[in-house]
Amino acid sequence: MKRLTKLTTALLAGALFAFPAMSAELRIGLQDDADVLDPAQSRTFVGRIVYTALCDKLVDVSPDLKIVPQLATEWNWSADAKELTMKIRDGVKFHDGTALDAAAVVATIERNINLPESRRKSELASVAKVEATGPLEVKFTLKAPDVTLLAQLSDRAGMIVSPAAAKELGANFGSKPVCAGPFKFVERVQQDRIVLEKFADYWDKDKIFIDKVTYLPIPDTTVRLANLRSGDLDFMERLAPTDVAAVKSDANLGFDSVVNIGYMALYANIGNGPRADNPFGKDKRLRQAFSLAIDRDALNQIVYEGTAVGGSQPFPPNSPWFNKALPVPARDVEKAKALIKEAGFDRVPIEMQIPNNPVAQQMMQIVQSMVAEAGFDVSLKSTEFATLLDEQTRGNYQLSRSDWSGRVDPDGNIHQFITCKGGINDTKYCNPEVDKLLNEARASTDDAVRKQKYDAASAILNDELPVIYLGHQSWIWAYKKSVTGFVPSPDGMIRLQGVKKG
Amino acid sequence: MPVYIGKRLLVAIPTLLIISVFVFSLQKLLPGDPILAMAGEERDPAVIEFLRDKYRLNDPVVVQYFYWLGGVLTGDFGISLRTNQPVLELILQKLPVTIQLAVMAMFFAMLIGIPIGILAAVKKNTAIDYIANIVALSGLSIPNFWLGIMLILLISVQLGWLPASGYESIFVDPVRSLQTMIMPAFVLGNALAATLMRHTRSAMVGVLSADYIRTARAKGLSPREVVLSHSFRNALLPVVTLSALLFGELLAGAVLTEQIFTIPGFGKLIVDAVFNRDYAVVQGVVLCTAVGFILMNLIADVLYVLLNPRLRATL
Numbered sequence: 001m002k003r004l005t006k007l008t009t010a011l012l013a014g015a016l017f018a019f020p021a022m023s024a025e026l027r028i029g030l031q032d033d034a035d036v037l038d039p040a041q042s043r044t045f046v047g048r049i050v051y052t053a054l055c056d057k058l059v060d061v062s063p064d065l066k067i068v069p070q071l072a073t074e075w076n077w078s079a080d081a082k083e084l085t086m087k088i089r090d091g092v093k094f095h096d097g098t099a100l101d102a103a104a105v106v107a108t109i110e111r112n113i114n115l116p117e118s119r120r121k122s123e124l125a126s127v128a129k130v131e132a133t134g135p136l137e138v139k140f141t142l143k144a145p146d147v148t149l150l151a152q153l154s155d156r157a158g159m160i161v162s163p164a165a166a167k168e169l170g171a172n173f174g175s176k177p178v179c180a181g182p183f184k185f186v187e188r189v190q191q192d193r194i195v196l197e198k199f200a201d202y203w204d205k206d207k208i209f210i211d212k213v214t215y216l217p218i219p220d221t222t223v224r225l226a227n228l229r230s231g232d233l234d235f236m237e238r239l240a241p242t243d244v245a246a247v248k249s250d251a252n253l254g255f256d257s258v259v260n261i262g263y264m265a266l267y268a269n270i271g272n273g274p275r276a277d278n279p280f281g282k283d284k285r286l287r288q289a290f291s292l293a294i295d296r297d298a299l300n301q302i303v304y305e306g307t308a309v310g311g312s313q314p315f316p317p318n319s320p321w322f323n324k325a326l327p328v329p330a331r332d333v334e335k336a337k338a339l340i341k342e343a344g345f346d347r348v349p350i351e352m353q354i355p356n357n358p359v360a361q362q363m364m365q366i367v368q369s370m371v372a373e374a375g376f377d378v379s380l381k382s383t384e385f386a387t388l389l390d391e392q393t394r395g396n397y398q399l400s401r402s403d404w405s406g407r408v409d410p411d412g413n414i415h416q417f418i419t420c421k422g423g424i425n426d427t428k429y430c431n432p433e434v435d436k437l438l439n440e441a442r443a444s445t446d447d448a449v450r451k452q453k454y455d456a457a458s459a460i461l462n463d464e465l466p467v468i469y470l471g472h473q474s475w476i477w478a479y480k481k482s483v484t485g486f487v488p489s490p491d492g493m494i495r496l497q498g499v500k501k502g
Numbered sequence: 503m504p505v506y507i508g509k510r511l512l513v514a515i516p517t518l519l520i521i522s523v524f525v526f527s528l529q530k531l532l533p534g535d536p537i538l539a540m541a542g543e544e545r546d547p548a549v550i551e552f553l554r555d556k557y558r559l560n561d562p563v564v565v566q567y568f569y570w571l572g573g574v575l576t577g578d579f580g581i582s583l584r585t586n587q588p589v590l591e592l593i594l595q596k597l598p599v600t601i602q603l604a605v606m607a608m609f610f611a612m613l614i615g616i617p618i619g620i621l622a623a624v625k626k627n628t629a630i631d632y633i634a635n636i637v638a639l640s641g642l643s644i645p646n647f648w649l650g651i652m653l654i655l656l657i658s659v660q661l662g663w664l665p666a667s668g669y670e671s672i673f674v675d676p677v678r679s680l681q682t683m684i685m686p687a688f689v690l691g692n693a694l695a696a697t698l699m700r701h702t703r704s705a706m707v708g709v710l711s712a713d714y715i716r717t718a719r720a721k722g723l724s725p726r727e728v729v730l731s732h733s734f735r736n737a738l739l740p741v742v743t744l745s746a747l748l749f750g751e752l753l754a755g756a757v758l759t760e761q762i763f764t765i766p767g768f769g770k771l772i773v774d775a776v777f778n779r780d781y782a783v784v785q786g787v788v789l790c791t792a793v794g795f796i797l798m799n800l801i802a803d804v805l806y807v808l809l810n811p812r813l814r815a816t817l
Contacts, residue, residue: 033774035540036586043540117553122546174586190585190592191774192669192766218667218764222651227666230658386539386779393538423546 023211029224029236033217038174039159040118055159055179063489081145088136094162095184102132107163123152145443151409207497239476241305256488257476262406266468271428272395287465289339293374295331303363307474314413316472321410323458336374353400356382429466536779580782589786600767610691619702641696650762667764686763705737746802
């Protein structure tokens, strides 16, 4: 009997002590599986979501898209915008316990530039030299003025990794990433889960209220939502617009959305190989007519249930970089018909390449019937994504639909697509005047001057239309009501600072 | 018997070679560049060229094939373009998952298909037979993905009895492992159950009208003994062949089922690999599946002999 009492007491005491120690676990449903978890090599959007918990960056982006301190506490541009000096936060530790200092920053940036497998080379192409000018001070010397560097450092190019781990694992760093974010890597099972746990020595640990985060790739949106409703998930990204009403009517679920920084667009083949040799690629009036024949607001209402916004520039209408002098055009079929006639045509046949997902197909079928009224006979060629990218790069297309997830700095949404030598200029549009404006916009530290350059460039592009912008989707998140403190951001990231569950 | 098995395994080698050539060429016929597909939004020409070289994608297709074959013969299945993981490691990680799913699905298929098949045969041309047929037909006609999503909505979202998706290893947490697998295994087994039921029924109907069954009845055996010991064992032969063949169907069905229930198995691995043009992974998975298929057929043939002693003479 005595033993029994003792046992009961012990059990009770155990239960009491165990209770406060119960850990808060957050299970987040992602649309895809992340690729390799090495900031130097990774490419996927969902990978970036995982990094917001795993790897801190030199600078971060605020919800209003301003660059704010993270591992760097302050920074200065030289007057000619060719030197960037950064002060590194004191007392920051990597997950392996080693200290994060200027030398670690230099090692990471050099790794991003020199590792043969690195995907960060073009992002850091303007960097001529990076050096430690003090134990906690780093100086970037640039080949040419490039103010967009700061925005690059707010993403994977600026994620500082432990030099010891990077040296030990080399190109295999992704098998056991060691960074300085609020959560450290525990395990990963391909296509199943990525598990992180709270890092006790995080420099900003007072803002972290979650003990363990598990990211689960669930590609099907219906199944992802079903998991959230059944309680297997606490949080999910990219809710389908068609499911917004269901989530709103569910008392147990919360939801947030914000117009994203990317865009949906049609790329016209202007000069990429022999297939550019067609009226649509040659005559801008036909492209103008095509753009005018589209009712962008209707697309938003029908396909995106009103969660997206129509657009006609690389930046959404709510962005500070949007050129207000060129508002999103309203549909004007008569004017479109007149332009087609002026170009010497009655009906214009066009082959349009589109991705084979249901939403894009639905949207482009609507566009097909809209432009048919003006005089375009569009045949839709639906291909899966890998093929679409390949055809678009090689120029085997006439008009191609593809989207851009967006970059914080306006340069990232326009320069590489439009400039003559741009890395992903698949339309092969080339206009020295536009090149000059976009290059100058890169070189100024004054936002007002930059805005002026982008406005001037968008006036030309809006007339020549190598890229016909259609609109901007929203990021939509859904979560259990017990999850609080989430701040939605137009970059689509899930920042866990301040997020609580309970 | 061992000689027979040895011979069969030797014959499997050219079969596998032909399959590997076939899959390799099919993949190369697909449009789309793996490196570009992998690069997604970050298409840096210099890096793309480096990676093409690293993964030998600039070599002629024939050279690429023999390079791959040489690797396989030395136990190196290559590296996944997407995740940098060795293909063999990926396969060993995913194979147990799909085997568990397949075994559980087969269990459901047999549990539903065989008894209903026997019942339908014994009660031939009665209401029970017709109902069994209707059930079988609807099992065949309901698409996997629809049944899967409906079950998730009913059992996980409405009733909250089982997790909606996901996976746990049976060695880590057996209870949760079974919980996550019940629905997918049922969905996958459901369509097979219908086929199995139809075949069990027709085999049983054939056997039940045989002379020796009439003799068995005449000498006064109970109906239960007649059906289970005398008829079923003989009717089992075609059912065993069918089960082995259905195993292939099971792997194909697993592709869809794993996608819906987000089970990190073979099916999901190959779908993702095809979309990403992850050649080495596709090759490895197909080869593995082919080996599994050949083994299943061999097992079926061996079971034949065990079930029907008369066949032993033919070996």
